[in-house]
Amino acid sequence: MGGISRRRFLEFGAAAVATTVATSKRSHATPNFEGYPEGMGVLVDLTKCIGCRSCEAACNKEHGLPKPEKPFDDLSVFDERGHSGQMRRPDETRYTVVNRYEPTQGGAPVYRKIQCNHCNEPACLTSCFVNAYTKTKEGAVVYNPEVCVGCRMCMTACPFYVPGYSYSSATNPVIVKCNFCYDKRLVNGLPPACVEICPQEALLFGHREELIAIGKARIKAEPDRYIDHIYGEEEVGGTSWMYISSEPFEELGFDTTLQKKPIISNVMGFLGMVPMVLAIWPALFTGFHLLAKKKGGEDGHDSERGEGE
Amino acid sequence: MTSKRKTTVRLILAALLMLALPAWASAADAPDVIAIDLLERYYEGVEFEHAMHVDIADDCYVCHHHTVGTVTVEMGCADCHEESDATLPIACKKCHDPNPFSAAQIAKRELEGRRFHIDKPGLKGAYHRSCLGCHEEMGAPNGCDDCHRRNEAGEELFGLGPADM
């Protein structure tokens, strides 16, 4: 498969799309697919993170990413803002970043690590018509650059804006993102590099079911400390990476307007009806974002990354 | 068990303990400085000044919540261990595993039906949460490099070491 050329792909493009959609439709026919029961996950307890950026450093080393301009112990990165005021995001040079938030109620700053959340039913996967993505039984959402044609549909479809685009090679553009350290660690029963280095054990690695139980127990033991919600337990059909927090999630750049159902279940019926031409995919997947929002999200609350992140 | 019997049992236990506890259970006999090299991959060892912290802490259980030969005061443990014998191991690492996320540890929790010890911090987490939590509260030094000096591998990891770019 590795040798498939872009031209050959385009020749067979339309047929490929039709097949892919048919397959996806089948695999999503089961209502309330709960993910793989033996799947692993990470529970991020934001009350424990101290913003040391060790996880960023460990990730950089593990994946052989380029060394950033500022060393990982330089905390001035927390003040960096993009063109429209957004905080740092994961991209092709960094699969994870930690950002700092000042709670509106005052009090100590909160640090939040961002990376791919490894959705139970990933929108990136369903949006990709060459099947470059796989949700493994261990819980990781991995990506095969060999078949990617660089259409960037997954970047538009991801509700968390995770996949990055590598421009390093014009002839072989690839999407890059956190892979849960799947190939080197997860399959060997090892925790991801970020989890392993975290001094505070702010990142808990285990079976997703166990992590949900731990999250609930922590919230129950300290109801005054925690917000009564595990972010990612149900959002977009559930994610392998989940968060608990002492501050409202919307203040920490989380999109709290996301629906509980997997993003794809809104559109599958619709997709089956429309003629599948390559040209309409971009428009479709731009629409996915809107579909993913709950009604409340459209009443002018702009909790998008421009503000929070 | 009635609370009266409970008290009696505890008294007897305490009396027994006084006789049975080895001498090292007293802070005075603990080493003044304890070398911790858990993070040796990226950091030089830490010389933990135990004696100094004994002077500061009101009681041993502030840190040794489970292990000073008294009944446990840790809520999560007490649920089951309230009636347990006082535990002799004192070192943190006797209970807190250095590799809490290893396949073996995860399988062990699985085997126990995920009912016990499911949220017990590993050794690194226990140290940092305990040390740093208190240091923050007391206004004591709490930057990473206040306790840890990076070794060469650590310098490299953080992007400061042998320039490879």
Ligand code: SF4
């Ligand atoms: S967070 Fe985005 S990139 Fe990661 S699995 Fe979910 S949809 Fe895909």
Ligand code: SF4
């Ligand atoms: S290593 Fe742990 S404590 Fe440090 S920034 Fe990352 S998540 Fe937070």
